[in-house]
Amino acid sequence: MTLPGKHLALKLLLGVVGCSMAWKCGEEKEPDLLENFAKLRQQEQMQAAADTVLAHPFEFRKIFDDAVKTGLRQRFHHRADGAEEQMELALEIAKIYQEKLDDPFLRNEFDFCNGLAGERLGKKLELDSLYHRAYGFQSRLEYDSAQSIYQKSLALCREIGDLRREVDHLVQIQTILYKQDYNQQALQTASGALNIAREIHYRPREAWLLYDIGNARIELGQFREALQSLDTGLEIAETLRDRNCQLSITWRRGIPLWLLGEYPEALKALNQAIELNRGLGGNPVQESRIYIDRGNVYQSMGNYSQAEKDYREAVQLVKSAGEPEEAEAVAVLNLGELRRILGGYESALDSLFKAAELFKALDNPFYRAAALKIAGDVYRDQGLWEPALGQYQLAQQTISEGEKAGARRSKRLQSEILLNIGDVYRENKNPALALESYRQAVNNFYDIEFREGIAHALTRLGNLYREQGDFRKALQNLAAAQQAAAALQNPLLESNAYYAAGLVYRDQEKIGDAEASFGRAIRTVESARGNIEGLEKITYFATIQDMYDEMILLQYRKSDYATAFHFSERSRARSFLESLLSASAKEKAESVQPFPLPEIQASFSEDLQLVEYKLTRDKLLIFVLDKDNLRATESPVSRQRLNDLVSRFRKTIGADDPADFSKKLAQSPAQLYRDELNLAGELYQLLIQPLEKLLSPEKVLCIASDEVLAYLPFAALASPGQYPPVFLIQHYTIGYAPGAAILKYSLDHRKPELEPARLKLFAVANPLGDLPYAEREVNNIAKLFSHPATLTGSEVREEEVLHHLKQEYEVLHFATHAIIDEKSPLYSYLILGRESYLNPQISPDRSIHKAVAKDDLLMAYEIFDLLLPQSRLVTLSACKTAAGRLYRGEGVVGLTRAFMAAGSSSVITTLWDIDDRFTAMLMEEFYVNWLQKGMPKARALREAQLEIIREMAQDEQFRFPHPHRWAAFILNGDYW
Template identity: 25%
Template sequence: MATGIRKLKTSLVLSLLLDTGCSRAPSPFVLSTAYRAAEGSLQRGDLRESLSETSDALAKIDKRDANSIWRFRLLEAEILMWQGRSQDSLTVLKAVDPGEPSDSELQARRSTLQGTAESNLQMLPQAAETFARTESMPGARLPGVRVDLDLGEGKLAVFRHDPVGSERLFHNALNLALDSGLTFGASKALGNLGMLKMSQNRYVDAADYFSESLAAAKKLNAQSLIVRTTGNLGWAYLQMGDLERASELFDESASESHRLGLPADEKTALMSIAAIHFMRHDFITAETSYQRALELAEQLGNRQEEAFALIDLAQIEIERKNYGAAEGYNKRSLEIESAMGDHDTELYSLVNEAQIASLRQDYETAERCLMRVVHDRKASPILEAQALSTFATLDTQQNHFRAAEMHFEEAIASLETQRGLLSREEFKLSFPTNEKAIYDDYIDFLIERKLTDKAFRVTEMHKARTLTEEFYSRNRPGSRGISLAQARKVAGRSGHTILSYWLGPERSYLWMFQAKESHLYILPGEDRIRPLVDAYRNHLTGALSSLDRGDEEGKELYQILIAPVESLIAPQSRVVIVPDEELCGVNFETLITTSKVPHYWIEDVSVTTASSAALLAYGGHQEREASRQKQRKLLLIGDPLPLAYYPPLPHAEEEIMLIKSHFVPEQETIVSGGKATPEAYFRAKPEQYDLIHFVAHGKADRVTPLNSAILLSGQASSPNLLARDIASTRLYAKLVTISACDSAGKRIYSSEGLVGLSWAFLRAGAQNVVASLWEVNDASTPKLMDVFYAAIARGEEPELALRSAKLSLLHSQSAYSRPFFWAPFVLYEGAGSSYEYPSTQKMTHNQ
C-alpha cells in the first residue's frame, strides 16, 4: 500500500502569518514606556515576557482610563492569538468593562482582531459581519489598521475558498505596508501569499514568498514571525520532496517555538516532523510526535488540528495493520470534520476509510470513499494519486488486474502533472521523493503479475528524470523508459554487463543485461541493505581500512548485490552499475568477493556507474561528432590561489605537470594560479574540449546540491564555479575529471541519485565524468592521475584507464593500497557513452 504521500493540509492555514500584529506604535499615553517594552517583547517573540509585562501594566492602570486599558488588552489578545489560543483572545476582546474605547484607532483594531479570532475558530459568518462593521469605522483608514484588516479579510476569503479575493487582499496589504514602511506587516503579507500559493499547489512560488517574508522578519528580529515562517517554508520544501531541507527547517521551528512558548507553532512543527518520519517508515518516532501534537491541539481547542493528527495516527495504524485502532482514530477525525463542515480535510479521512475497508474486504465501502476523492475537484494531485494507488490495491484484491494497472498509471500521471508545474530544476530534483511509494507498489504489482518488461520500464521512468529530460525530448518526444530488449541492445553494443537495481521497502530487484540475455533477481528490502551500506562506507572512509579489518559488511553486500549474477559475469568483464537510493553512495569496486581468496571486485572487472539504462541508450553521437573540431584538446584548470578556511594543496601543481606531460603543448590549454577563475573556465569555451580536468578544492552542498562548487581563484569575484552554472553550459567532452573532495556530491535524490558537480557535468553533456565519493588525498591523487592520463593518451577508454590507475595503487604495497586512497573516484557514464569513439592516440607525444 502506498505510504508517505503527504499533502499540505489546510491546518496550516490556522498557523498562517495571518494573526494580526502590532504594525505601528500606539499614540503616546501615560504607560507608553511599559507598552513599548511589552510590544517589543511580542515582536521579538518572547511571548511569555510580553504577556507578563501586559498583565503587570493592566494591574496598574486607572480603571477609569478605558483607552489605556484597551491598548494593553489588544496587545494581550494578539499574544494569545500568536499562542494559538483564539478562544481566549476572543474572550478578552468581548470584555464589557470598562466600556468601549473612545479612540477610533483602538475601536478599529479591536474589531479587526475580533474578526481574525472568529476566523481562526471557523466562525465564518460572524467574522464576515465583524469585518463589515470594521470597514465603516474611521480608524480603519489608518495604514497600520488597514494592513491588518486586509490580512484578516484575506484569511476569511481563504476559508471561504475564494483564492482570487484572498490574493487581492493580501497584495493590497503588502503594497500598503511597503508604502507605509511597515516591515512587520509586509512580512506577514508575504507569508500569507506564500500560504495561498501552497493551497494552490504552487510550491515554488510559495517558497519564494516565504523566503522574502523570512528575510523581512529577520531584519526586525521578530522571533515569532521567524519561527512561523520557517515552519511554513519547511512545508514548501516537503511538498517538493526535499525531505532533508524540510527536516532541518522543522527541527529549527520546533525548538524555537518551544523555547518561545508558542504551542500552536510547536504543534505544527511536530506534525511536520512526524510526517517525515512517517515517509521514512519510522512509525514509532512518527507516532510519538503525532501524539504530542494531538495533545497540544486539544489544549488549544484547535479542532481542525486534532482532526489532522488523528488522520495521521490512523495512517500509522493502517501501516501496522492494526485496523481496529486505525478505525478508531479515523472515526474521531470524521466526527470533527462533520461538526466543522470541513470538506477538504474529510477527503484525507475518506482515503483512510477506504484503506481500512479494503483490508477488511469491504470493497463496496472502499470504492465509494475513493470515488468521492478521485472525482472531487478540490483534491490535490498528490492526494488524488494516493487515492488512485489505493484504488489499484483494491482492484488487485478483487483480481481486477487491468483496472489496477490503469489506476497505477493514472496515479503516476497525476504526480507528473504536479511535477510539470515546477519551474526550477532543484525542485524537480526533489519532487520524485513524493512518487517513490507509488512506484514501489506498481513495480511490485507488475512483477507479481510476471510483467517484468513493464516493471523495468517503470523503474526507468523514475530514474534520472531531470538528467534525461533533454535527451528524451530530443530523441523520443513523449516517451520515457526503455524495454528489456533495448537494454540488451545497449549492453551488446557497448560490450558491457548492465546491473540495474531498485530498492523497495519489503523487497528489492536486480535486472542483469548482456547482449543475448537478461534476468531478474529478487533481493532483500532496503531495511537490510541500508545499514550495511552505511557501515561499510564508514569503514572505507577511514584511512586505515583494509581487507583484514571491518570487511564483513563488504562481503555481505557482495553476497546480496553481486553473488546472484556472479556466474554470468566473466573475469575482466566491463560492468555498468545503475544504482538506486543508498546504493548511489557505494563504489561497487570495493565489494569483497566471497571466493576462497577474498579480494576487491575491481580485481575481477571494470566498473562504471550510470543514472539509468535509458541514459546509455539515448545519446547525441552525431551531434557530438558534428560539434568536434579537427584537433582534440585538453583543458587543464586548477592549482588556484589559497583560500581562507581551506588548507593548501601542495601537490596540485605536481598533478597538473604530470597530466600535462602526456600531451603535446599545441593541444593543451592550462589555466592555473590566480588565472584559474570561474570566469576563465567559461572564457576558455569548454564546449570545444575533448578532455577537461580540474585540480582544486571541492565544496559539496548537501542542502542545495546545485550550489556545490569547484573552488578556484577569485580575487575580484567569487571563487565558486557553481554546479548550476556548469549544468547550463553545453559540453561535448568525452571525459571530465574533477580531482576534488566529494565532487560526486553528498545528497542522494530518489530519482537522480547523487547530485553534485558530477551530475552537473553530465547534465551539461559530458560523456564521462570522474568524480569522488569522499575526501581525496592530495599526495596519492597525482600518482593515480599520472597513470590514468598516461593510459588515456595511449588511447585507452576512460573506464579501463581509471581501473589501471586504481590497480596501480592497490598493488603498490604502500599505504596507498587502501581503498580510502583509490576508491573515492568513480566514473559516471552520461548520454551516449556506450557508443564507440575514435582513439585519442593523436594526442600523444609518440604521434
C-alpha cells in the first residue's frame, strides 16, 4: 500500500507581477502630491515640502522618474525651459532623499541623466523606448521577441554607462528565464543585477531582486538560501515602506518554510500576507493564491479540513473577481489532490479533469500535466493500473508538447511522473524498470533538494527491495525515508515508511520489530484523523486499512486473539462510533477510542454471541465473542473470491438483477432454487462452517460483517448437501451491528422497556399512490398500537412528517420509496410527497429510478441532524434501504446509519428491492410477533421470515422458498 502525499509546490509566477504592482502603486494620488509639493516650494516652506516627500517616499520615487524622463525628452527636442523645470523638480526630490534618508541613489541618477547630451542622450532615449517595447512583448508572453530587443537595449545601456537601466534590463531578462523554468540562469542573472543595484544604491530594485532570487532558489530546491534572500529583501522593503514588496516577499517566505517542514512559521507568514493584502485594498485574485499556499501547508500538516476550506475560499475569491484566473484552476487542482489523499476518488477525478480543462484553456501545459498526473495517482490508488499509466503518459506528452511551444519542463513534476510510472512497472512485475524509474526519480529529488519527493521515492525503493528479498537495502532506504518524513512532520509520509518497514520485518519473521513498526504507522495515521471532518474522515480511513490488516494478521499468528480483536475494532466504523460517543459524552471525536474487550463483554447478556468478520489480503479471520469468551478461527478465502461469490449469489437470488431472476423463475423455478442453494452452501462452508462448533442456537447471533459481506443476507445461507435445505435463520435468531463497539453502545443505551400499549407509532405509507399493499400494511400495523399516527397517500408531506418526528414517537415506520445514492450516500432519501418527483418510473418493489425534485424528500444528511431519543425502532419498509456506499473499514453509510445516529435503538432495513405484497405480509407478521406475542425484535423478525418460508414451501404457485421474498430484511442495533 502506498499513500503518496502532496505532489509538488505549484509555483505561481509572481516575479514581474510584483514589480509591476510596486511601480504602479499610488498613480492616482501622484498628481495631488506633486501639486502640493510644488505649492510648498513656491511658498518656500521647504521643511513642509520635505515632510511631504518623507511621508510618501515610494510615490515620490515615481514622480522623480517621470520628471527626469520628461526633462530628457524636452532637452532632446531643444525645449530648454521645460527641461530645466523638470530637472529642477527632480533635483529637489533627490536632495531630500540624500539629506533626509541618507539615500544617494536618486542624486546619482540625476547627475548621470543631467550630464547626458548629444549622441549619448539620443541613445538613452532609444534604449528607454526599446525597453518599453520589449516589455510589451514580454507581457504578451512573446519571450523570444522580448529577449532579442532587451539584448539590443542592454548593449546601449552598457555603451553609455546607464547602470540603473542595466539593472532594470537584467531584472526583466531573469524574469523571462524564470518563467521558462531556466532557474539556474535566472539566478545567475538576478545575482549579477543585485551586485550592480547594491553598487549604485538602487534599494527598491535590490528588494525586488532578492525576492526574484528567492523564487529561483525555491525552484532549485535551495530552500534555506531562498529564505535568507527573502528575509534580507523584506528588511529593505520595510525600510523603504514598499508595502507591495512587503506583501510579495512575506507571502513568498511561506513557501520555503513549508517545504522545509517549518509549518507554524509558514502559516504565520501566509497569515501576515493575507492581512497585508487586505491593507492594500484586498486584491481577491492575489488573496486566493495566498489561500492556496496556506491550504498546501495545512494539507502537509494533516489538517485536511482546514486545507479544503482554504482551497474552496480561493475558488470563491477568484469567482468574485469576475474573471477566470489561473488561481481558480490551481485551487481546483489542489482540491482534487486533497480528495485523492482522503480516498474520495470520484470527486477527486471530477476536480482534476475540470482543472486540466481550465489549464488547457489557459494554455498552461505545466499545470495541465500536473492535473493529469494526479488523475493517474487516483487510478493507481484504486489498483487501476492501465488507466493510471495512460494518464501518466498523457502528462508526459503534455509537457513535451509544451516544450515544443517554448515552455520549459519542471524537473520536479517530471520526476514525480517517473516515480509513479515506476509503480506501474512494479505492479506489472517488471522490477528492473521499476528500479530504474525509482532511482532516477530519487536522484532528481536529491538534486533539487525536494524532501517530500525524497521520502516518497525512498519508501518506494524500500518496498521494491523487500519484494526482491533484499531486506538490507529495503531497511536502509526505509530508515532514510522515516528520517526525511519525520523532519517534514508529514503524517502520511511517516506512516507509509513505518508500514513498509513493518512489511520487511514481517517477511523476515521479526515479529517484535514488525509489531512496533505497524503500531507506529497506525498511531501516526490515527493522529491525523482529528484534523479531518465529515465524509472525508471516512474516505481517508478506507485508504489506510492495510495497516490494520497486517497488525491483525500478525497478532492472530501469535495467537494473541484479544489484541487482534482490539485492532479489528480500531479498524471498523470509527467515524460512526466517534459521532455516537462524542454526542453522548460531549467528547471530542478524535479522543474517542474503541472500548476495551472486558467492557464490551460486560455489556453482553448471556443470550448474545457476536461473530465479527475481518477480511484480509489472503484469508478471512473470524472472531466469536460472548460474555465470557473470545475465540478466533479463519477461513481460507481471498478477498477477490469472496467478492465474486457474494456477487454471484446476490444476482442468482434476484438482489442485483431482478429482471433476470424473474425470467429464470418463470422458466424453471426448481433449477433456479438449486442454483441458489448451491451458492448458499458454498458461502456457508466459508463463513459459518469454520465456527459452527463455537455457536449456540439458543443465543442471538449478532453479525459484524466486513467489506462485501455487508451486502450478504446471512439468513439465506444453508448447510450444503441438505434437502430440503436448512437455512441459517432456521437455526439462529440473527441481528447485525457494524462492530462490537457499536453493539455495546446500543446495549448500554437501551431504552427502558415499555408495555406495548404505551408505545406510540408514527407511520407513513404510499405517498405516490402506487403502493396499495404498503398502505394496507400501515393501516393493519396501526391497529396493534394504542397511540398510532399515520399519514397515507396524499396526506404525506415532508412538512407534516418533520412535525411528527419532533413528537418523540417510540416506533417509526416508513412504507414508501427510497432512493440510495451510492456515490454520495448522504444524499440518499425517502420520498415523502406526491409532488416530489418528475415523471418517475415506479417499479412494483418500492424503487424509483428517475430524477427527483428537491421537495418532499427526507435526505440522509437531514436524518443525521434529527433528534430521536425515544425511538425504539425505525422500520424502513422500502426498497434497498440497507444499501448505501460501502467504505472499507467504515462499512455502509446510508439511511440505516443516519437513523441510528439520530438516536434510534434499532433499525429494520432491506438489502434489495422486494415485491410490495411480500413486504406487507412480512411486516404485519413481525409487528404481531413483537407487540402481541412479546418476542424480542430480532426473534420477531426471524419468526416472520420463517412464516414466509413455510407459506412459500406449501404454496402451489411458488413451491420453493426463494430467499428473494424473505431474506432481505435485517435488524441493526439493539436486538431486544
